[in-house]
Amino acid sequence: MISSASAPARIRIGSAPDSWGVWFPDDPQQVPWHRFLDEVSEAGYEWIELGPYGYLPTDPARLADETRRRGLTVSAGTVFTGLHHGPDVWDRTWAHVADIAALTRAMGAEHLVVIPSFWRDDKTGEVLEDRTLTSEQWRDLTTQTERLGREVRDRYGLRIVVHPHADTHVDSEENVSRFLDATDPDLVSLCLDTGHYAYCGGDSVKLIETFGERIGYLHLKQVDPEILAQVVADEVPFGPAVARGVMCEPPNGVPALGPVLDAARRLDVDLFAIVEQDMYPCPPEKPLPIARRTRDFLRSCGTPVRAPDTPNRPGK
Numbered sequence: 001m002i003s004s005a006s007a008p009a010r011i012r013i014g015s016a017p018d019s020w021g022v023w024f025p026d027d028p029q030q031v032p033w034h035r036f037l038d039e040v041s042e043a044g045y046e047w048i049e050l051g052p053y054g055y056l057p058t059d060p061a062r063l064a065d066e067t068r069r070r071g072l073t074v075s076a077g078t079v080f081t082g083l084h085h086g087p088d089v090w091d092r093t094w095a096h097v098a099d100i101a102a103l104t105r106a107m108g109a110e111h112l113v114v115i116p117s118f119w120r121d122d123k124t125g126e127v128l129e130d131r132t133l134t135s136e137q138w139r140d141l142t143t144q145t146e147r148l149g150r151e152v153r154d155r156y157g158l159r160i161v162v163h164p165h166a167d168t169h170v171d172s173e174e175n176v177s178r179f180l181d182a183t184d185p186d187l188v189s190l191c192l193d194t195g196h197y198a199y200c201g202g203d204s205v206k207l208i209e210t211f212g213e214r215i216g217y218l219h220l221k222q223v224d225p226e227i228l229a230q231v232v233a234d235e236v237p238f239g240p241a242v243a244r245g246v247m248c249e250p251p252n253g254v255p256a257l258g259p260v261l262d263a264a265r266r267l268d269v270d271l272f273a274i275v276e277q278d279m280y281p282c283p284p285e286k287p288l289p290i291a292r293r294t295r296d297f298l299r300s301c302g303t304p305v306r307a308p309d310t311p312n313r314p315g316k
Contacts, residue, residue, distance in 0.1 A: 014047025025054030043291035060106035077104030082117035083144035125237035149187035161191035195221025222253030
């Protein structure tokens with residue numbers, strides 16, 4: 001038996017409501033939560049994220065029962081923040097974060113994915129604020145994110161992982177590097193979303209090799225380079241770009257996920273790698289076959305994923 005101190009690092013593969021076209025707590029275009037849970041388990045995944053708060057049941061006992069009987073375990077919750085607006089938004093931000101952090105912790109997860117607020121609306125494309133932060137806003141973003149990391153750690157025992165995202169202020173290689181250089185590694189880690197980083201012109205392997213100690217979590221995603229070129233040329237907002245199919249099924253896009261996973265393995269740390277293929281909106285019958293094929297593809301990359309319909313087992 002291998003002791004926990006000497007156990008090899010693992011990349012634990014999961015999926016998320018996002019891969020079933022779920023962006024909002026309640027939307028008639030989305031599949032019901034119980035169908036998502038049934039199908040993500042049927043597709044062979046063991047780990048899931050909570051998705052938008054309120055989509056899955058928010059009662060911890062009920063959610064624990066629903067996930068347990070499907071062989072699923074929660075890896076993280078997700079929050080959206082606008083911390084570059086400074087201390088004035090702290091109370092409102094914390095009210096949003098606290099409920100999600102409490103549920104995340106109650107489900108046994110250890111990570112909270114933090115997505116910065118959008119500078120233009122992800123559904124309508126309406127421009128909400130300047131796409132470039134001032135120096136003062138950068139200071140507010142970094143100091144308030146550190147505060148969030150400290151509070152979430154001290155109150156809930158969770159680690160925040162900040163998610164660079166299209167149409168936010170933490171997006172490109174330049175902005176991600178600036179953000180990491182200005183934040184405390186003990187308080188702030190990164191959720192590297194391979195699709196969003198490629199969408200914004202970044203190289204995921206290079207980021208892992210440069211800031212490996214800051215990588216705390218992965219989202220596995222690809223973009224269609226031809227559609228992306230059109231989206232960039234036409235300055236299409238993220239929501240409509242997704243509707244065009246800019247996020248595509250692996251291995252049909254970029255970046256190549258094999259080299260990304262190889263680079264992540266070289267870090268020699270435990271990491272979650274959660275599949276997310278933005279498809280809002282999408283037909284209800286579309287996600288499951290894609291999820292199965294993606295699971296098979298990731299297995300071919302040397303990443304273990306449990307067999308479909310196999311219950312979760314203690315110690316696995």
